[in-house]
Amino acid sequence: MFEISPTEWTAILLSLRVAIIATLVATPFGIALAWLLARRNFWGKSLLDAIVHLPLVLPPVVTGYLLLLTFGKRGLVGGWLAEHLGVVFAFRWTGAALACGVMSFPLLVRPIRLSIEAVDRRLEQAAETLGAAPWRVFATVTLPLALPGVLAGMVLGFAKAIGEFGATITFVSNIPGETQTISSAIYALIQTPDGDAAAGRLVIVSIVIAMGALIAAEVFARRATARLHGQ
Amino acid sequence: MLRVDVAKQLGEFSLAASFASEGRVTGLFGASGSGKTTLINIIAGLLRPDRGSIVIDGETVDDTAAGIHVPAYRRRIGYVFQDARLFPHLDVGRNLDYGRRMNGLPEDAAQRKRVVDLLDIGNLLDRRPGKLSGGERQRVALGRALLSKPRLLLLDEPLGALDEGRKLEILPYLVRLRDEAGVPMVYVSHDAAELRQLATQIVMLRHGRITAFGGVKVLTSGV
Numbered sequence A: 001m002f003e004i005s006p007t008e009w010t011a012i013l014l015s016l017r018v019a020i021i022a023t024l025v026a027t028p029f030g031i032a033l034a035w036l037l038a039r040r041n042f043w044g045k046s047l048l049d050a051i052v053h054l055p056l057v058l059p060p061v062v063t064g065y066l067l068l069l070t071f072g073k074r075g076l077v078g079g080w081l082a083e084h085l086g087v088v089f090a091f092r093w094t095g096a097a098l099a100c101g102v103m104s105f106p107l108l109v110r111p112i113r114l115s116i117e118a119v120d121r122r123l124e125q126a127a128e129t130l131g132a133a134p135w136r137v138f139a140t141v142t143l144p145l146a147l148p149g150v151l152a153g154m155v156l157g158f159a160k161a162i163g164e165f166g167a168t169i170t171f172v173s174n175i176p177g178e179t180q181t182i183s184s185a186i187y188a189l190i191q192t193p194d195g196d197a198a199a200g201r202l203v204i205v206s207i208v209i210a211m212g213a214l215i216a217a218e219v220f221a222r223r224a225t226a227r228l229h230g231q
Numbered sequence B: 001m002l003r004v005d006v007a008k009q010l011g012e013f014s015l016a017a018s019f020a021s022e023g024r025v026t027g028l029f030g031a032s033g034s035g036k037t038t039l040i041n042i043i044a045g046l047l048r049p050d051r052g053s054i055v056i057d058g059e060t061v062d063d064t065a066a067g068i069h070v071p072a073y074r075r076r077i078g079y080v081f082q083d084a085r086l087f088p089h090l091d092v093g094r095n096l097d098y099g100r101r102m103n104g105l106p107e108d109a110a111q112r113k114r115v116v117d118l119l120d121i122g123n124l125l126d127r128r129p130g131k132l133s134g135g136e137r138q139r140v141a142l143g144r145a146l147l148s149k150p151r152l153l154l155l156d157e158p159l160g161a162l163d164e165g166r167k168l169e170i171l172p173y174l175v176r177l178r179d180e181a182g183v184p185m186v187y188v189s190h191d192a193a194e195l196r197q198l199a200t201q202i203v204m205l206r207h208g209r210i211t212a213f214g215g216v217k218v219l220t221s222g223v
Helices: A006-039 A045-057 A060-071 A076-084 A093-118 A121-129 A134-163 A166-172 A182-189 A196-228 B036-044 B092-102 B109-119 B134-147 B164-180 B192-198
Strands: B002-010 B013-021 B025-029 B051-056 B059-063 B077-080 B152-156 B185-189 B201-206 B209-214
Touching (some): A006 A045, A006 A093, A006 A134, A006 A196, A045 A060, A060 A166, A093 A134, A093 A166, A121 A134, A121 B077, A134 A182, A134 A196, A134 B092, A166 A182, A182 A196, B002 B036, B013 B036, B013 B201, B013 B209, B025 B036, B025 B192, B036 B051, B036 B077, B036 B152, B036 B185, B077 B134, B092 B109, B092 B134, B109 B134, B109 B164, B134 B164, B164 B192, B185 B192
Parallel strands (some): B025 B185, B025 B201
Antiparallel strands (some): B002 B051, B051 B059
């Protein structure tokens, strides 16, 4: 029987929450950064580009450890945030969201950057001659035209975030109900003697979520593309 | 009233042009590569001159000596490009209203109707640019530029991308625009016949220099 137990539900819902929050919070930063990389030339651009892509090539455990050093309770940023804003990342689901956001960031930024680069700059010029200040050119022309890329980036980022394992478990451990996502629950279950069935169920859930995300991305992209080609 | 005195170096190409025009339609005439588009882009504020000044309607919009460069979006100019450049994600009606919205101008239904009627685009308002013919697109682009209430309208070979039949379709609208809209225009073209019909003053450009200036008869003096 395919019956999902309460603990499994907890892990599933936590995963969804972590991935959704990570994606939503990361998206504005991703758009800003993608725009900078696509449209501006500045000193240190290659370096910034490399840093953005770092989580893609670093061992996840290294990223997780660096997060722990920075955002842990005694970390430079984490200590300050806890003291002044009461925001704590260490061993909390917020930390899991942070880890997922950082790990999925390169996948989020890349399609957005490509789609901004693909926006015809002559249209942006036309908007400017019609009286649109730079930020309004961005809001009314560049961003709407880059929307398929933004959605693609969000879905890719979400899919990566929901499957993230290495950095999350390193940074916030594997606490049921707080930081135990689907991935870390599966990891824990396959190390338990009778965990196979439960692990199997969570595996199926992961596959369904991932497939759903990909199909959604495809549908969004198609609609947006049709819209943009003036049909 | 338009006063231009600018110089610009772009790679190998150098432009140095100085003229003042009171004409309703100032024609910038020259072969491709003569610097017409560079000059009109400088007037629009899309390009910055290396040196010189531009005065539109009494306002100095460029003066390198005084460090003045008014960005394109604050120049209150209209620009019609050869390739229309309609926003593909907006329907015709919203393309037309774009300039008004960006300039924070109040809705002016009478003006909008006048322009829509002048250009015969009333039946296109709900369409997307992707569904328009080349001539229709160019008419919408004209309307869009006009409705931003510019004090100067720049047209860069607006008929250049159209075949002969389409050109004849648009030309009467441009004549009406000149006679009815009351906005001074700078009209770029390499087609002497077109300018003879439209322009009131001609600036002739060659290799980045002005070789003749005057009424339309300079077009026939065979430079």
